[in-house]
Amino acid sequence: MKKSILVVAFTTAVPLLLLSAEPSAFGAGDLNNPEPYGLTSNEKVILETKQKLHKIAVKSNNQANEVDSLRERLDGLQSVIESLSRKAHNNKINLQKLQEQNSLKSKNTNEYEKRLSDVVENNTQTIDKTKTIVAEMTKLVDQINKDYVTKSEFNSLVKDVNKFKDLMAKELKHGTPSKSISKKSSADLYNEAKKMFAKKYYTKAIENYETLIKRNYKPAYAHYMIGEMNYRRKNYANALSYFKKSTALYSKASYMPILMLHSAISMEKTGDKKHAKAFYKAIVSKYPSSQAAKEAKKHL
Numbered sequence: 001m002k003k004s005i006l007v008v009a010f011t012t013a014v015p016l017l018l019l020s021a022e023p024s025a026f027g028a029g030d031l032n033n034p035e036p037y038g039l040t041s042n043e044k045v046i047l048e049t050k051q052k053l054h055k056i057a058v059k060s061n062n063q064a065n066e067v068d069s070l071r072e073r074l075d076g077l078q079s080v081i082e083s084l085s086r087k088a089h090n091n092k093i094n095l096q097k098l099q100e101q102n103s104l105k106s107k108n109t110n111e112y113e114k115r116l117s118d119v120v121e122n123n124t125q126t127i128d129k130t131k132t133i134v135a136e137m138t139k140l141v142d143q144i145n146k147d148y149v150t151k152s153e154f155n156s157l158v159k160d161v162n163k164f165k166d167l168m169a170k171e172l173k174h175g176t177p178s179k180s181i182s183k184k185s186s187a188d189l190y191n192e193a194k195k196m197f198a199k200k201y202y203t204k205a206i207e208n209y210e211t212l213i214k215r216n217y218k219p220a221y222a223h224y225m226i227g228e229m230n231y232r233r234k235n236y237a238n239a240l241s242y243f244k245k246s247t248a249l250y251s252k253a254s255y256m257p258i259l260m261l262h263s264a265i266s267m268e269k270t271g272d273k274k275h276a277k278a279f280y281k282a283i284v285s286k287y288p289s290s291q292a293a294k295e296a297k298k299h300l
Helices: 002-019 041-104 106-147 151-175 179-183 186-198 202-214 219-232 236-249 256-269 273-286 291-299
Strands: none
Touching: 186 202, 186 219, 202 219, 219 236, 219 256, 236 256, 256 273, 256 291, 273 291
């Protein structure tokens, strides 16, 4: 520490002595300048000595700081060593006590060691099994998270499946009309279907209209009526399909405003709002005085 103090004092004194010298013209020979120029040979030696002394002072200060840091670490290590020494002493005393106890139980030592070994072995096996189970459960959880289906998604899927089952059952049922229907005339089936519709016996009415479609008896109206019944049952996708076929067969029917209104509503219900809006506008434009136009304006 004394050496570092002397070095710092010397490096501080040298610049003070140099400052007392008269500087040359235009700053030449100024040793305090960060980039001195126009130095004599003596001034160059003094500048080099000054720079070396500065480096030595910085290095000395760094070493002093490192020494202080090492001392602090040594103090810490000394505390740790003392703590370990105390623990070692206590462990030595406890070991002596255990040895004394074991000497009193020497007859049971072998059996105790065997039992202890068995317990250790069982614990090891249990731990290995647990690790395997945890790994498998982790994979399972990851897979569940990856393929997880929310409750709403599941309910929607079940609903779609049930709709498909109902549709297939109806198709199969309609594909083989009963003997009583096959014996009736088309006019009778038509009148009967209208009565069934009025009573909201839609299943029977649809069966009659399907038969009329197969017989090509007023197929445009039959398609429209089946579409209406699907619309009332909120089977909007099926309703649109039948409305479209009815329009293709006869687009000038008196029921066309209602068909277009219910088509627009069905589109809106199925998420096709763009085309629904176009249909509403077409109803207002083409059938301005109709009740369907008034309803269309409400939706617009």
